[in-house]
Amino acid sequence: MTDKELVEGCIREDRIAQKYLWDQYSSKLLALCMRYTQNQEEAEDALMEAYVKIYDNMKKFRFQSALETWMRRICVNVSINKLRARKNIFNELSESEFELGYLDSQYNQLQVNQIMELVHQLPTGYKTVFNLFAVEGYSHKEISKLLEIDEGTSRSQLAKARKVLQEWVTKLGLDK
Template identity: 40%
Template sequence: MTEQAIIQGCMQNDPIAQRELYNRYSPKMLSVCYRFAHNKQDAEDMLQEGFIKIFTQIHSFQNRGAFEGWIRRIMVHTCINFLKKNKKFNESVELDYATHLSAREETIPSVLQGKQIIECIRQLPIGYRTVLNLYAIEGYSHKEIADMLDIEESTSRSQYTRAKTMLENILIKRKIVDSPKPEYNWLAVFSK
């Protein structure tokens, strides 16, 4: 089934087209949800909520830009709304812990698997993780993040900086980053 046929079928509430859409995009979108979620169950709940929105809002897709990008935006916004609704975004880090972290110029081996980085990101407090995901991975600006999360732009910037520092310490602790090698600056992975 072509993408256009799937879209047309979903607009007509065709269960076969809806199943095809879900089967085609759910693995990628689950990984998006997993980066924001507190646990696997939350990620699956986010995914389900996201697809409900996709099916109910499919008529608003106007063939401008990639269909997968449209789906991804809905999924990201669903994740943010899920965190807000369940008050998980309000979980905070003790400032004592955050101020004891020190930035280092460590590096990351080029063979580091994406799964290892995602697991390290998931260890971050939800606020830090959310801003890091939105800025470094999804490509939103700090202004857009501030608007989405109802925070100040400066808060987004500081959360991002603290997230990078905390992530660096997690990488060092897990011995993913262990020695400086100038050709592999891990900070470049998340710097924009």
């Protein structure tokens, strides 16, 4: 089933198309939500909320980007909103020092779960900006708008996240 057929089916409230959309993308989108939320339960809640929005707003999709990209954006927005409702993320964008926990593994053997664990150890601000910029491909301008922060703050948060991750990689001698 092509994206066009999927979209048209969802607009018609066709259950088969809606189910196919869920089966096709829910795993990818859940992994996305998990990077912004604290645990899988919260991520699944965000995922389902995002799917409700996706189904409700399908007629607004204009094929100006890939369907997956559009859905990922909705998931990011829902996850950020959940994050914002849970705590004041601006306060997390602090200068406070912290140390990552030690992961006993080689870089080239790093499993995705370990990477997730590593990224989750970052402060919320670092983690959010890193995920948005490095993984989702948002620009600093888009991040500043989404998180309601200055572009400079976004840049500095990303630089700090990079620095922390780089230090961790160096510490383990994994950059050789």
